Amino acid sequence: MAAARKPRRQRGEVERLRVGSYRVRVYVSTDPLSGKRHRADEYVAAGPQAAKEAEKVRTRLLNEVDSAAAGPAAHAAAAGSTTA
Numbered sequence: 001m002a003a004a005r006k007p008r009r010q011r012g013e014v015e016r017l018r019v020g021s022y023r024v025r026v027y028v029s030t031d032p033l034s035g036k037r038h039r040a041d042e043y044v045a046a047g048p049q050a051a052k053e054a055e056k057v058r059t060r061l062l063n064e065v066d067s068a069a070a071g072p073a074a075h076a077a078a079a080g081s082t083t084a
Contacts, residue, residue, distance in 0.1 A: 020046030022054035
């Protein structure tokens with residue numbers, strides 16, 4: 001019998017504001033001195049496609065955070081370049 005998998009926790013949040021616009025927040029890192037969390041915030045203007053656009057922004061921010069966390073060595077490996 002296969003064990004049921006837990007659903008993965010969604011990274012980042014999309015919050016609908018009163019005026020119909022959306023705020024997208026993604027966790028970036030923790031300040032080592034103060035212990036405070038750093039987040040990347042971006043706002044999406046209200047409109048008929050605002051919810052879809054907010055999800056696209058969340059995905060883009062997560063990709064940016066992940067690529068920055070990987071560091072320059074991972075970028076070089078992904079690009080296929082070698083250093084001699």
